[in-house]
Amino acid sequence: MTSTPPEPTDSTLVERAVAGSPTAERMLYRRYAPVVRAYCRCATSGDDSRADDLVQETFVRAFRALSGLRDGARLRPWLYSIATNVCRDAGAQTAKARRLEQALALEWAPSPEDEPSAREQRIRKVAELLDEIEDPKLRSIVRLRYREPEHTTREIAQKLNLPHGTVTVTLMRFRARIKADLVRILLEEAS
């Protein structure tokens, strides 16, 4: 039986790319271009040529600034924050892309190693989500979980005097609601 070597991590590729390896740049591009392009297509309402320009601009900016990335493992949220900024600067913004940004923002726990742009982006997206929440209990749970300093679900349960299960289920349903909006769009587009 043959086994394939493991794919290099983002950190490894970032390190190599910063050292000038075009292969590493190519691998990073290949790894992330599809999802960045998908996001840009959402942001441009399916204008493919415009989306491709935005993808290109995203990677040009990213590769230029790559040496300043403090932690290669945090490449993913950083890259998405660049894509979001590139699309916003180009006036490419749709409700769907905004929902997608919000869903993406909840995917990664904040890290002290995050670049300021990625961190600010996440804070902005969480704030948008908090603005949508009317239920005070849900609002408190989401704020504690996703706003800095981030709390664990156990800490939230303790702080709000709630059963731990209530906190985890509430957060699960909250994230699921956001994804449900996106799946609804997908279903509408598929019909």
Place this chain on the structure above:
Amino acid sequence: MSTPTSSLLHRLLAGEALSADERMVLAAKIESFDDETAAALDAVDVESLALALGGAQAEKADEAPGRPHPSTSPLTGGAGRPVSKRESHLTVGSPRAWGRAAAMGLAVAAFVALLTFIPRSEPSPDGAEGIKGPPAPVHVRLVARVGTRQNGVPVAGALLSSGAMVSSDTAVLFRYRLTAAAWGYLVAEGDGAPTLLYSTGRRRAGEHEVATDGQAMALFPVELGSSVNIVMLACSEPIDDDFDWALLASIDAPALARRNVSCARDGLLLRTEPPR
């Protein structure tokens, strides 16, 4: 554990066309938002969702007014709906057939077989040789579909969005749309260096099939690796024969720029399941 809802979600995100009934079931489950549905939704990977949304939207855009109208029997139809294709134009070989080609001394079955069958500068069968005038800015759109046979009848099956997972025996057919006349180059990058799969002479604006001698070309991505990036280039000028295609994946394509060749590009990533 896979539930009916998670199974439907998985298929939807994989770019598979759900039937109208299945879409209704899924929509109803999402509206009900019961615990099972919420858990299934929470388990959805956001990047998969992004890929599906980007792909689905691209498909919508293909059908929007103002896009180049398909010039031949189209692969475009309702989302995921198999559309009959001219039978004589479908060459969906089996992986074994490509294997035979490999056994004949070709290093890597899928794309080497394509290169063997397709001349690098294919004469324009649609009469594009006579196109004159300065080059117009061009945009290209690459469309990939699963090539299948249903009851013995060849059809272009489900649309493949970028990031789609295809099985080891899946053949993929390609079409591309040009907004202006251009030279076309289809390049794949799998586990090895980027390789030119196919090139054409100057083609008119419109929709074209990746085909030679009236035969649609089928690619088996598994032969190229577990993750294959396919890029269609539409160039204002022909690219020299000695061009190093391995440079293409570079984002700003400096090698092309230095040659004063302006190329639009569109691409997609196909992931393959390992052969059983």
